[in-house]
Amino acid sequence: MATGVAKENWVERIRDPKIECMSKDEMTALQSKRLVDVVNRVYDHVEFYRKKMQDLGVEPGDVKGIEDIGKLPFTTKEDLRENYPFGLLAIPKKDVIRVQGTSGTTGKLTLASYSQKDVDVWGECVARCLTMAGLTDEDIIHVCYGYGLFTGGMGLDFGARALGAMAIPMSAGNTKRQMMCMEDFGATAFACTPSYALYLAESIQEAGLVDNMKIKVGIHGAEPWTEEMRKKIENILKINCFDIYGLCEITGPGVAQDCIYHAGLHIHHDHFYPEVLDPVTHEACADGETGELVFTTLSKEAMPLLRYRTKDLTSIDHSTCACGRTLPRISKFTGRTDDMKVIRGVNVFPTQVETALLSMGGAVAPHYLMIVDREDNLDVLTVMVEVDESMFSDEIRKLDALRNKIGTVLKQALGVSVKVKLVEPKTIQRSEGKAVRVIDNRNL
Protein backbone atom coordinates (compact mmCIF):
# COMPACT_ATOMS: atom_id res chain seq x y z
CA MET A 1 0.00 0.00 0.00
CA ALA A 2 1.19 3.46 -0.81
CA THR A 3 0.34 6.48 1.26
CA GLY A 4 0.37 10.16 0.52
CA VAL A 5 3.32 12.12 1.85
CA ALA A 6 2.70 14.78 4.48
CA LYS A 7 4.02 18.23 3.59
CA GLU A 8 6.66 18.08 6.33
CA ASN A 9 8.13 14.86 4.89
CA TRP A 10 7.99 16.06 1.32
CA VAL A 11 11.21 16.15 -0.70
CA GLU A 12 10.85 18.91 -3.28
CA ARG A 13 12.22 18.04 -6.72
CA ILE A 14 12.71 20.70 -9.38
CA ARG A 15 13.38 19.50 -12.91
CA ASP A 16 14.85 22.70 -14.31
CA PRO A 17 15.93 24.91 -11.38
CA LYS A 18 17.64 27.38 -13.69
CA ILE A 19 14.31 28.25 -15.32
CA GLU A 20 11.88 27.39 -12.54
CA CYS A 21 13.76 29.43 -9.94
CA MET A 22 15.08 32.13 -12.29
CA SER A 23 15.33 35.72 -11.04
CA LYS A 24 12.81 38.22 -12.33
CA ASP A 25 15.36 40.19 -14.36
CA GLU A 26 16.77 37.14 -16.09
CA MET A 27 13.30 35.84 -16.86
CA THR A 28 12.15 39.20 -18.22
CA ALA A 29 15.15 39.23 -20.54
CA LEU A 30 14.39 35.70 -21.75
CA GLN A 31 10.69 36.47 -22.25
CA SER A 32 11.48 39.71 -24.07
CA LYS A 33 13.85 37.99 -26.47
CA ARG A 34 11.30 35.27 -27.19
CA LEU A 35 8.41 37.73 -27.59
CA VAL A 36 10.28 39.82 -30.15
CA ASP A 37 11.09 36.62 -32.03
CA VAL A 38 7.51 35.30 -32.04
CA VAL A 39 6.06 38.67 -33.07
CA ASN A 40 8.39 38.76 -36.07
CA ARG A 41 7.53 35.19 -37.00
CA VAL A 42 3.76 35.68 -36.94
CA TYR A 43 4.02 39.03 -38.73
CA ASP A 44 6.04 37.44 -41.53
CA HIS A 45 4.17 34.15 -41.86
CA VAL A 46 0.60 34.50 -40.57
CA GLU A 47 -1.63 36.76 -42.61
CA PHE A 48 -4.22 36.89 -39.83
CA TYR A 49 -1.72 38.46 -37.40
CA ARG A 50 -0.16 40.73 -39.97
CA LYS A 51 -3.61 42.20 -40.73
CA LYS A 52 -4.55 42.46 -37.07
CA MET A 53 -1.32 44.28 -36.24
CA GLN A 54 -1.67 46.57 -39.23
CA ASP A 55 -5.25 47.38 -38.14
CA LEU A 56 -3.86 48.44 -34.77
CA GLY A 57 -0.99 50.33 -36.43
CA VAL A 58 1.62 48.14 -34.74
CA GLU A 59 4.77 47.01 -36.45
CA PRO A 60 7.08 44.26 -35.20
CA GLY A 61 9.71 46.91 -34.42
CA ASP A 62 7.32 48.52 -31.90
CA VAL A 63 7.62 45.48 -29.68
CA LYS A 64 10.99 45.70 -27.98
CA GLY A 65 10.32 43.61 -24.92
CA ILE A 66 7.72 41.90 -22.78
CA GLU A 67 6.61 45.32 -21.42
CA ASP A 68 5.19 46.07 -24.88
CA ILE A 69 2.87 43.06 -24.91
CA GLY A 70 -0.18 45.30 -24.37
CA LYS A 71 0.34 46.74 -27.88
CA LEU A 72 -0.40 43.38 -29.46
CA PRO A 73 -3.82 42.21 -30.67
CA PHE A 74 -5.91 39.61 -28.88
CA THR A 75 -6.77 36.20 -30.28
CA THR A 76 -10.11 34.57 -29.50
CA LYS A 77 -11.54 31.10 -29.90
CA GLU A 78 -13.70 32.51 -32.71
CA ASP A 79 -10.53 33.57 -34.54
CA LEU A 80 -9.30 29.98 -34.33
CA ARG A 81 -12.61 28.70 -35.68
CA GLU A 82 -12.57 31.16 -38.56
CA ASN A 83 -9.06 30.07 -39.48
CA TYR A 84 -9.82 26.39 -39.07
CA PRO A 85 -8.03 24.12 -39.71
CA PHE A 86 -4.60 25.42 -40.79
CA GLY A 87 -5.05 29.17 -41.30
CA LEU A 88 -2.78 30.22 -38.42
CA LEU A 89 0.29 28.15 -39.30
CA ALA A 90 3.59 30.02 -39.03
CA ILE A 91 5.60 27.15 -40.55
CA PRO A 92 5.17 25.10 -43.73
CA LYS A 93 2.49 22.43 -43.30
CA LYS A 94 5.02 19.68 -44.01
CA ASP A 95 6.83 20.61 -40.78
CA VAL A 96 3.71 20.02 -38.72
CA ILE A 97 4.13 16.61 -37.08
CA ARG A 98 0.82 16.34 -35.31
CA VAL A 99 -2.47 18.03 -34.54
CA GLN A 100 -4.65 17.99 -31.42
CA GLY A 101 -8.14 19.34 -30.99
CA THR A 102 -10.61 20.46 -28.37
CA SER A 103 -13.57 18.40 -27.36
CA GLY A 104 -15.70 21.23 -28.86
CA THR A 105 -19.19 20.92 -27.43
CA THR A 106 -20.66 23.31 -29.98
CA GLY A 107 -19.87 23.68 -33.62
CA LYS A 108 -16.55 22.84 -35.18
CA LEU A 109 -13.63 21.74 -33.10
CA THR A 110 -10.60 23.89 -32.48
CA LEU A 111 -7.46 22.46 -34.01
CA ALA A 112 -3.90 23.10 -32.85
CA SER A 113 -0.79 22.15 -34.83
CA TYR A 114 2.62 21.17 -33.46
CA SER A 115 6.16 21.05 -34.83
CA GLN A 116 8.68 18.56 -33.44
CA LYS A 117 10.04 21.26 -31.17
CA ASP A 118 6.50 22.15 -29.99
CA VAL A 119 5.95 18.53 -28.95
CA ASP A 120 9.35 18.47 -27.20
CA VAL A 121 8.55 21.65 -25.27
CA TRP A 122 5.14 20.27 -24.38
CA GLY A 123 6.67 17.04 -23.05
CA GLU A 124 9.29 19.01 -21.13
CA CYS A 125 6.63 21.17 -19.46
CA VAL A 126 4.57 18.13 -18.46
CA ALA A 127 7.78 16.49 -17.14
CA ARG A 128 8.34 19.59 -14.99
CA CYS A 129 4.81 19.14 -13.64
CA LEU A 130 5.32 15.44 -12.93
CA THR A 131 8.56 16.27 -11.11
CA MET A 132 6.69 18.95 -9.17
CA ALA A 133 4.34 16.14 -8.08
CA GLY A 134 7.32 14.19 -6.76
CA LEU A 135 7.60 11.70 -9.63
CA THR A 136 10.88 10.43 -11.11
CA ASP A 137 12.02 8.08 -13.86
CA GLU A 138 11.29 5.21 -11.46
CA ASP A 139 7.56 5.86 -11.50
CA ILE A 140 4.82 4.10 -13.41
CA ILE A 141 2.18 6.50 -14.67
CA HIS A 142 -1.25 5.14 -15.49
CA VAL A 143 -2.80 7.57 -17.99
CA CYS A 144 -6.57 7.29 -18.14
CA TYR A 145 -7.12 10.56 -19.94
CA GLY A 146 -8.49 9.89 -23.42
CA TYR A 147 -5.89 9.39 -26.14
CA GLY A 148 -6.78 10.96 -29.45
CA LEU A 149 -7.43 14.51 -30.54
CA PHE A 150 -8.00 15.48 -26.90
CA THR A 151 -4.65 16.62 -25.47
CA GLY A 152 -4.98 14.85 -22.11
CA GLY A 153 -3.72 11.38 -22.99
CA MET A 154 -0.92 12.38 -25.37
CA GLY A 155 0.21 15.26 -23.16
CA LEU A 156 0.75 13.07 -20.11
CA ASP A 157 2.35 10.45 -22.33
CA PHE A 158 4.86 12.96 -23.76
CA GLY A 159 5.59 14.12 -20.19
CA ALA A 160 6.21 10.60 -18.92
CA ARG A 161 8.52 9.98 -21.90
CA ALA A 162 10.52 13.16 -21.22
CA LEU A 163 10.80 12.17 -17.57
CA GLY A 164 11.83 8.63 -18.42
CA ALA A 165 8.98 7.17 -16.39
CA MET A 166 6.89 4.25 -17.58
CA ALA A 167 3.60 5.31 -19.16
CA ILE A 168 0.61 3.00 -19.22
CA PRO A 169 -1.53 4.33 -22.09
CA MET A 170 -4.89 3.16 -20.78
CA SER A 171 -7.02 5.90 -22.26
CA ALA A 172 -10.47 6.39 -20.75
CA GLY A 173 -13.33 4.07 -19.87
CA ASN A 174 -13.84 0.52 -18.62
CA THR A 175 -13.26 1.16 -14.94
CA LYS A 176 -12.88 -2.53 -14.03
CA ARG A 177 -10.04 -2.94 -16.50
CA GLN A 178 -8.47 0.30 -15.29
CA MET A 179 -8.41 -1.06 -11.73
CA MET A 180 -7.02 -4.40 -12.83
CA CYS A 181 -4.14 -2.87 -14.81
CA MET A 182 -3.43 -0.32 -12.10
CA GLU A 183 -3.06 -3.12 -9.57
CA ASP A 184 -1.27 -5.66 -11.80
CA PHE A 185 1.28 -3.21 -13.25
CA GLY A 186 1.91 -1.55 -9.90
CA ALA A 187 1.15 1.98 -11.10
CA THR A 188 2.52 4.61 -8.73
CA ALA A 189 0.64 7.55 -10.24
CA PHE A 190 -2.48 8.08 -12.32
CA ALA A 191 -3.70 10.92 -14.48
CA CYS A 192 -7.28 11.74 -15.50
CA THR A 193 -10.00 14.36 -15.00
CA PRO A 194 -10.87 15.00 -11.34
CA SER A 195 -14.44 13.80 -11.82
CA TYR A 196 -13.22 10.50 -13.22
CA ALA A 197 -10.54 10.32 -10.51
CA LEU A 198 -13.24 10.50 -7.87
CA TYR A 199 -15.32 7.90 -9.65
CA LEU A 200 -12.32 5.60 -10.00
CA ALA A 201 -11.32 6.18 -6.36
CA GLU A 202 -14.82 5.27 -5.20
CA SER A 203 -14.83 2.18 -7.40
CA ILE A 204 -11.45 1.09 -5.97
CA GLN A 205 -12.79 1.63 -2.48
CA GLU A 206 -16.00 -0.30 -3.19
CA ALA A 207 -13.98 -3.19 -4.57
CA GLY A 208 -11.85 -3.19 -1.39
CA LEU A 209 -8.68 -2.64 -3.44
CA VAL A 210 -7.28 0.54 -1.86
CA ASP A 211 -4.56 -1.35 0.05
CA ASN A 212 -3.54 -3.36 -3.02
CA MET A 213 -2.66 -0.25 -5.00
CA LYS A 214 0.79 1.34 -5.13
CA ILE A 215 -0.60 4.69 -6.28
CA LYS A 216 0.90 7.64 -4.42
CA VAL A 217 0.14 10.54 -6.77
CA GLY A 218 -2.86 11.73 -8.81
CA ILE A 219 -2.48 14.29 -11.62
CA HIS A 220 -5.84 15.78 -12.49
CA GLY A 221 -7.05 18.58 -14.69
CA ALA A 222 -9.04 19.58 -17.78
CA GLU A 223 -11.96 20.76 -15.68
CA PRO A 224 -12.29 23.08 -12.69
CA TRP A 225 -12.37 21.32 -9.32
CA THR A 226 -12.28 22.37 -5.73
CA GLU A 227 -9.93 21.89 -2.77
CA GLU A 228 -12.64 19.80 -1.12
CA MET A 229 -12.75 17.47 -4.09
CA ARG A 230 -8.96 17.12 -4.01
CA LYS A 231 -9.04 16.20 -0.34
CA LYS A 232 -11.81 13.71 -0.96
CA ILE A 233 -9.82 11.84 -3.62
CA GLU A 234 -6.66 12.08 -1.48
CA ASN A 235 -8.44 10.64 1.55
CA ILE A 236 -10.01 7.73 -0.28
CA LEU A 237 -6.82 6.59 -1.97
CA LYS A 238 -4.36 7.96 0.65
CA ILE A 239 -2.39 9.83 -2.02
CA ASN A 240 -1.27 13.37 -3.00
CA CYS A 241 -3.24 14.94 -5.84
CA PHE A 242 -2.12 17.79 -8.08
CA ASP A 243 -4.04 20.17 -10.32
CA ILE A 244 -2.61 20.29 -13.83
CA TYR A 245 -3.82 22.98 -16.22
CA GLY A 246 -3.59 23.52 -19.91
CA LEU A 247 -5.52 24.08 -23.06
CA CYS A 248 -4.92 22.69 -26.48
CA GLU A 249 -4.75 26.12 -28.11
CA ILE A 250 -1.67 26.90 -26.01
CA THR A 251 -0.20 23.39 -25.90
CA GLY A 252 -2.32 21.03 -23.75
CA PRO A 253 -1.87 19.96 -20.13
CA GLY A 254 1.37 21.16 -18.58
CA VAL A 255 0.91 24.90 -19.03
CA ALA A 256 0.68 25.08 -15.23
CA GLN A 257 0.35 22.87 -12.16
CA ASP A 258 0.31 23.26 -8.41
CA CYS A 259 3.10 22.03 -6.11
CA ILE A 260 2.73 20.30 -2.73
CA TYR A 261 1.90 23.68 -1.14
CA HIS A 262 -1.25 23.92 -3.28
CA ALA A 263 -0.95 27.68 -3.24
CA GLY A 264 -1.82 28.20 -6.89
CA LEU A 265 -0.67 26.66 -10.17
CA HIS A 266 2.89 27.42 -11.31
CA ILE A 267 2.90 28.67 -14.90
CA HIS A 268 5.81 27.77 -17.18
CA HIS A 269 6.08 31.40 -18.19
CA ASP A 270 9.31 30.93 -20.11
CA HIS A 271 7.06 29.35 -22.77
CA PHE A 272 3.56 30.62 -22.00
CA TYR A 273 3.39 34.25 -20.94
CA PRO A 274 0.35 34.92 -18.75
CA GLU A 275 -1.63 38.12 -18.35
CA VAL A 276 -4.67 38.47 -16.10
CA LEU A 277 -6.97 41.13 -17.52
CA ASP A 278 -10.25 42.71 -16.60
CA PRO A 279 -12.66 40.94 -18.99
CA VAL A 280 -14.41 44.18 -19.88
CA THR A 281 -11.78 46.94 -19.85
CA HIS A 282 -8.85 44.63 -20.72
CA GLU A 283 -6.74 46.48 -18.15
CA ALA A 284 -4.13 44.35 -16.39
CA CYS A 285 -5.26 43.16 -12.96
CA ALA A 286 -2.95 43.58 -9.99
CA ASP A 287 -1.69 40.44 -8.24
CA GLY A 288 -4.61 38.89 -6.36
CA GLU A 289 -7.33 40.48 -8.49
CA THR A 290 -9.57 38.17 -10.49
CA GLY A 291 -9.67 38.54 -14.25
CA GLU A 292 -9.49 36.62 -17.49
CA LEU A 293 -6.33 34.62 -18.13
CA VAL A 294 -4.66 35.53 -21.42
CA PHE A 295 -1.68 33.65 -22.86
CA THR A 296 1.01 34.44 -25.40
CA THR A 297 3.03 31.45 -26.58
CA LEU A 298 6.68 32.56 -26.51
CA SER A 299 8.36 29.56 -28.10
CA LYS A 300 5.75 27.81 -30.22
CA GLU A 301 6.71 27.26 -33.86
CA ALA A 302 3.70 25.77 -35.66
CA MET A 303 0.83 27.84 -34.32
CA PRO A 304 2.00 30.65 -32.07
CA LEU A 305 -0.79 32.66 -30.48
CA LEU A 306 -0.63 36.26 -29.32
CA ARG A 307 -2.68 37.17 -26.26
CA TYR A 308 -5.10 34.26 -26.49
CA ARG A 309 -8.18 34.86 -24.36
CA THR A 310 -8.77 31.64 -22.43
CA LYS A 311 -12.07 32.72 -20.83
CA ASP A 312 -10.75 31.12 -17.61
CA LEU A 313 -11.12 33.40 -14.60
CA THR A 314 -8.27 33.51 -12.11
CA SER A 315 -5.85 35.75 -10.26
CA ILE A 316 -2.05 35.71 -10.35
CA ASP A 317 0.67 35.82 -7.70
CA HIS A 318 4.25 36.67 -8.73
CA SER A 319 5.83 36.12 -5.30
CA THR A 320 8.30 33.27 -4.77
CA CYS A 321 6.57 30.10 -3.59
CA ALA A 322 7.46 28.11 -0.48
CA CYS A 323 8.65 25.34 -2.82
CA GLY A 324 11.38 27.65 -4.11
CA ARG A 325 9.98 28.27 -7.58
CA THR A 326 9.73 31.78 -8.95
CA LEU A 327 7.23 30.64 -11.59
CA PRO A 328 4.15 32.81 -11.00
CA ARG A 329 1.06 31.09 -9.65
CA ILE A 330 -2.49 31.35 -10.87
CA SER A 331 -5.20 30.64 -8.33
CA LYS A 332 -7.46 27.64 -8.76
CA PHE A 333 -10.10 28.55 -11.28
CA THR A 334 -13.28 30.09 -10.04
CA GLY A 335 -14.81 29.20 -13.36
CA ARG A 336 -14.82 30.14 -16.98
CA THR A 337 -16.45 33.22 -18.37
CA ASP A 338 -18.53 30.92 -20.56
CA ASP A 339 -19.35 28.42 -17.73
CA MET A 340 -20.69 31.24 -15.65
CA LYS A 341 -24.46 31.41 -15.79
CA VAL A 342 -26.44 34.49 -15.00
CA ILE A 343 -29.52 33.16 -13.24
CA ARG A 344 -32.08 35.77 -12.28
CA GLY A 345 -29.29 38.31 -12.42
CA VAL A 346 -26.95 36.36 -10.14
CA ASN A 347 -23.61 35.01 -11.40
CA VAL A 348 -23.45 31.28 -10.71
CA PHE A 349 -20.47 28.97 -11.28
CA PRO A 350 -20.63 25.18 -11.22
CA THR A 351 -17.69 25.07 -8.80
CA GLN A 352 -19.87 26.85 -6.23
CA VAL A 353 -22.34 23.97 -6.41
CA GLU A 354 -19.51 21.47 -5.95
CA THR A 355 -18.13 23.31 -2.93
CA ALA A 356 -21.60 23.52 -1.37
CA LEU A 357 -22.34 19.82 -1.87
CA LEU A 358 -18.95 18.81 -0.47
CA SER A 359 -19.45 21.11 2.51
CA MET A 360 -22.30 18.86 3.65
CA GLY A 361 -19.76 16.57 5.30
CA GLY A 362 -20.00 13.55 3.08
CA ALA A 363 -23.81 13.47 3.21
CA VAL A 364 -23.95 14.15 -0.50
CA ALA A 365 -21.85 12.83 -3.37
CA PRO A 366 -20.37 15.60 -5.53
CA HIS A 367 -21.82 14.21 -8.72
CA TYR A 368 -24.18 16.83 -10.00
CA LEU A 369 -25.62 18.49 -13.07
CA MET A 370 -27.08 21.98 -13.25
CA ILE A 371 -29.98 22.56 -15.59
CA VAL A 372 -31.14 26.09 -16.32
CA ASP A 373 -34.65 26.55 -17.76
CA ARG A 374 -36.87 29.53 -18.32
CA GLU A 375 -40.44 29.05 -17.14
CA ASP A 376 -42.90 31.95 -17.50
CA ASN A 377 -40.04 34.38 -18.11
CA LEU A 378 -38.33 33.30 -14.91
CA ASP A 379 -35.03 31.44 -14.74
CA VAL A 380 -35.28 28.15 -12.92
CA LEU A 381 -32.15 26.34 -11.76
CA THR A 382 -32.44 22.63 -11.14
CA VAL A 383 -29.54 20.73 -9.65
CA MET A 384 -29.57 16.99 -10.13
CA VAL A 385 -27.80 15.15 -7.33
CA GLU A 386 -27.06 11.45 -7.25
CA VAL A 387 -28.38 9.46 -4.32
CA ASP A 388 -25.78 7.17 -2.80
CA GLU A 389 -26.00 4.53 -0.11
CA SER A 390 -24.95 6.79 2.72
CA MET A 391 -27.72 9.30 2.03
CA PHE A 392 -30.47 6.92 1.01
CA SER A 393 -33.22 6.43 3.53
CA ASP A 394 -36.06 3.99 3.47
CA GLU A 395 -38.46 6.78 4.28
CA ILE A 396 -39.72 9.38 1.84
CA ARG A 397 -39.90 12.07 4.51
CA LYS A 398 -36.19 11.62 5.27
CA LEU A 399 -35.29 11.82 1.60
CA ASP A 400 -37.49 14.89 1.31
CA ALA A 401 -35.75 16.42 4.30
CA LEU A 402 -32.37 15.75 2.70
CA ARG A 403 -33.54 17.26 -0.57
CA ASN A 404 -34.74 20.36 1.26
CA LYS A 405 -31.45 20.60 3.12
CA ILE A 406 -29.46 20.43 -0.12
CA GLY A 407 -31.77 23.12 -1.50
CA THR A 408 -31.11 25.35 1.50
CA VAL A 409 -27.34 24.86 1.37
CA LEU A 410 -27.28 25.61 -2.36
CA LYS A 411 -29.46 28.67 -1.99
CA GLN A 412 -27.14 30.05 0.68
CA ALA A 413 -24.09 29.36 -1.47
CA LEU A 414 -25.43 30.64 -4.77
CA GLY A 415 -27.89 33.31 -3.77
CA VAL A 416 -30.67 31.91 -5.94
CA SER A 417 -33.36 29.33 -5.24
CA VAL A 418 -32.59 25.89 -6.50
CA LYS A 419 -34.84 22.97 -7.32
CA VAL A 420 -33.08 19.81 -6.19
CA LYS A 421 -33.78 16.59 -8.00
CA LEU A 422 -32.51 13.32 -6.56
CA VAL A 423 -31.49 10.84 -9.22
CA GLU A 424 -30.28 7.26 -9.28
CA PRO A 425 -26.57 6.63 -8.71
CA LYS A 426 -24.20 6.78 -11.65
CA THR A 427 -26.85 8.25 -13.93
CA ILE A 428 -24.98 11.55 -14.27
CA GLN A 429 -22.40 11.00 -16.95
CA ARG A 430 -18.76 10.71 -15.83
CA SER A 431 -16.43 12.54 -18.09
CA GLU A 432 -13.34 11.28 -19.79
CA GLY A 433 -12.61 14.72 -21.17
CA LYS A 434 -14.32 17.69 -19.59
CA ALA A 435 -17.34 17.02 -17.41
CA VAL A 436 -20.61 18.60 -18.50
CA ARG A 437 -21.78 20.41 -15.39
CA VAL A 438 -24.34 22.78 -16.85
CA ILE A 439 -27.11 22.42 -19.39
CA ASP A 440 -28.71 25.72 -20.31
CA ASN A 441 -32.09 25.23 -21.96
CA ARG A 442 -32.86 28.94 -22.15
CA ASN A 443 -32.90 30.39 -25.62
CA LEU A 444 -31.19 33.64 -24.80
Place this chain on the structure above:
Amino acid sequence: MIQQLSVFVENQPGSIMRVTSELTDAKINIRAIASFDTPEFAILRLVVDQPERAKDDLTSKGFVVRLQKVISVELKDEKGNLNQMLEVLAKGGISINYIYSFVIRGDKAPVMVFNTDDYEKAEKVLKEAGVKLIDEADL
Protein backbone atom coordinates in the same frame (compact mmCIF):
# COMPACT_ATOMS: atom_id res chain seq x y z
CA MET B 1 -39.31 -8.97 12.36
CA ILE B 2 -38.36 -9.48 8.74
CA GLN B 3 -35.86 -7.83 6.41
CA GLN B 4 -37.24 -5.62 3.72
CA LEU B 5 -35.36 -4.36 0.69
CA SER B 6 -35.76 -0.66 -0.18
CA VAL B 7 -34.57 0.51 -3.57
CA PHE B 8 -34.34 4.10 -4.82
CA VAL B 9 -35.88 4.48 -8.26
CA GLU B 10 -36.64 7.51 -10.38
CA ASN B 11 -40.17 7.89 -11.73
CA GLN B 12 -39.56 6.70 -15.25
CA PRO B 13 -41.10 4.03 -17.43
CA GLY B 14 -39.32 0.74 -16.79
CA SER B 15 -37.58 1.71 -13.54
CA ILE B 16 -39.37 -0.93 -11.44
CA MET B 17 -38.88 -3.50 -14.17
CA ARG B 18 -35.12 -2.92 -14.10
CA VAL B 19 -35.12 -3.97 -10.43
CA THR B 20 -37.34 -7.01 -10.91
CA SER B 21 -35.42 -8.19 -13.95
CA GLU B 22 -32.16 -8.09 -11.95
CA LEU B 23 -33.80 -10.14 -9.22
CA THR B 24 -35.15 -12.60 -11.79
CA ASP B 25 -31.66 -13.06 -13.23
CA ALA B 26 -30.32 -13.65 -9.73
CA LYS B 27 -33.10 -16.23 -9.16
CA ILE B 28 -34.51 -14.38 -6.20
CA ASN B 29 -38.13 -14.88 -5.31
CA ILE B 30 -40.20 -11.76 -4.68
CA ARG B 31 -42.87 -12.25 -2.04
CA ALA B 32 -44.22 -8.72 -1.87
CA ILE B 33 -43.75 -5.40 -3.57
CA ALA B 34 -44.97 -1.91 -2.72
CA SER B 35 -44.06 1.44 -4.12
CA PHE B 36 -44.56 4.88 -2.62
CA ASP B 37 -43.94 7.76 -4.88
CA THR B 38 -43.24 11.45 -4.93
CA PRO B 39 -43.41 13.43 -8.17
CA GLU B 40 -39.82 12.56 -9.08
CA PHE B 41 -38.65 9.45 -7.33
CA ALA B 42 -40.01 6.45 -5.53
CA ILE B 43 -38.90 3.96 -2.96
CA LEU B 44 -39.59 0.45 -4.06
CA ARG B 45 -40.02 -1.89 -1.11
CA LEU B 46 -39.70 -5.61 -1.53
CA VAL B 47 -39.90 -8.70 0.61
CA VAL B 48 -37.79 -11.45 -0.97
CA ASP B 49 -36.61 -14.93 -0.08
CA GLN B 50 -32.89 -14.03 0.17
CA PRO B 51 -32.65 -10.39 1.22
CA GLU B 52 -28.86 -10.23 1.81
CA ARG B 53 -28.04 -11.76 -1.54
CA ALA B 54 -30.62 -9.57 -3.27
CA LYS B 55 -29.04 -6.47 -1.75
CA ASP B 56 -25.52 -7.46 -2.82
CA ASP B 57 -26.69 -8.29 -6.28
CA LEU B 58 -28.61 -5.05 -6.79
CA THR B 59 -25.80 -2.97 -5.27
CA SER B 60 -23.28 -4.49 -7.64
CA LYS B 61 -25.55 -3.46 -10.51
CA GLY B 62 -25.48 0.15 -9.35
CA PHE B 63 -28.75 0.40 -7.42
CA VAL B 64 -28.94 2.12 -4.09
CA VAL B 65 -30.41 -0.43 -1.72
CA ARG B 66 -31.07 -0.59 1.97
CA LEU B 67 -32.06 -3.49 4.14
CA GLN B 68 -34.66 -2.37 6.60
CA LYS B 69 -36.14 -4.22 9.51
CA VAL B 70 -39.91 -4.18 9.40
CA ILE B 71 -42.55 -5.75 11.56
CA SER B 72 -44.81 -8.26 9.92
CA VAL B 73 -47.87 -9.76 11.49
CA GLU B 74 -50.21 -12.45 10.35
CA LEU B 75 -53.86 -11.49 10.33
CA LYS B 76 -56.75 -13.88 9.87
CA ASP B 77 -58.82 -12.83 6.88
CA GLU B 78 -61.77 -11.69 9.00
CA LYS B 79 -63.66 -8.43 9.29
CA GLY B 80 -62.21 -6.03 11.83
CA ASN B 81 -58.83 -7.72 12.27
CA LEU B 82 -56.78 -4.98 10.68
CA ASN B 83 -58.67 -2.40 12.65
CA GLN B 84 -58.00 -4.31 15.83
CA MET B 85 -54.27 -4.43 15.21
CA LEU B 86 -54.15 -0.72 14.42
CA GLU B 87 -56.09 -0.01 17.60
CA VAL B 88 -53.45 -1.87 19.62
CA LEU B 89 -50.72 0.23 18.04
CA ALA B 90 -52.64 3.46 18.45
CA LYS B 91 -53.24 2.80 22.12
CA GLY B 92 -49.55 1.99 22.53
CA GLY B 93 -48.67 5.34 20.99
CA ILE B 94 -46.88 3.67 18.06
CA SER B 95 -46.61 5.72 14.92
CA ILE B 96 -46.63 3.84 11.61
CA ASN B 97 -44.36 5.23 8.92
CA TYR B 98 -45.83 3.06 6.18
CA ILE B 99 -47.81 -0.13 5.85
CA TYR B 100 -48.66 -2.63 3.14
CA SER B 101 -49.99 -6.15 2.91
CA PHE B 102 -49.36 -9.34 1.01
CA VAL B 103 -50.63 -12.88 0.96
CA ILE B 104 -48.35 -15.86 1.18
CA ARG B 105 -49.19 -18.72 -1.11
CA GLY B 106 -51.11 -21.73 0.11
CA ASP B 107 -53.44 -21.71 3.04
CA LYS B 108 -51.61 -19.10 5.07
CA ALA B 109 -53.22 -15.87 6.16
CA PRO B 110 -52.54 -12.33 4.85
CA VAL B 111 -49.46 -10.57 6.20
CA MET B 112 -49.34 -6.89 7.13
CA VAL B 113 -45.91 -5.26 6.91
CA PHE B 114 -45.24 -1.99 8.60
CA ASN B 115 -42.39 0.28 9.57
CA THR B 116 -42.14 2.22 12.80
CA ASP B 117 -39.46 4.09 14.72
CA ASP B 118 -40.02 2.04 17.88
CA TYR B 119 -39.78 -1.64 17.02
CA GLU B 120 -39.39 -2.97 20.54
CA LYS B 121 -42.45 -1.25 21.86
CA ALA B 122 -44.51 -2.17 18.82
CA GLU B 123 -43.59 -5.83 19.18
CA LYS B 124 -44.36 -5.75 22.85
CA VAL B 125 -47.84 -4.26 22.54
CA LEU B 126 -48.73 -6.55 19.65
CA LYS B 127 -47.57 -9.65 21.53
CA GLU B 128 -49.50 -8.63 24.61
CA ALA B 129 -52.62 -8.24 22.51
CA GLY B 130 -52.12 -11.74 21.08
CA VAL B 131 -51.33 -10.64 17.50
CA LYS B 132 -49.17 -13.20 15.68
CA LEU B 133 -45.79 -11.77 14.60
CA ILE B 134 -43.89 -13.59 11.91
CA ASP B 135 -40.20 -14.04 11.14
CA GLU B 136 -38.26 -14.74 7.98
CA ALA B 137 -38.58 -18.46 8.69
CA ASP B 138 -42.37 -18.24 8.55
CA LEU B 139 -42.40 -16.80 5.05
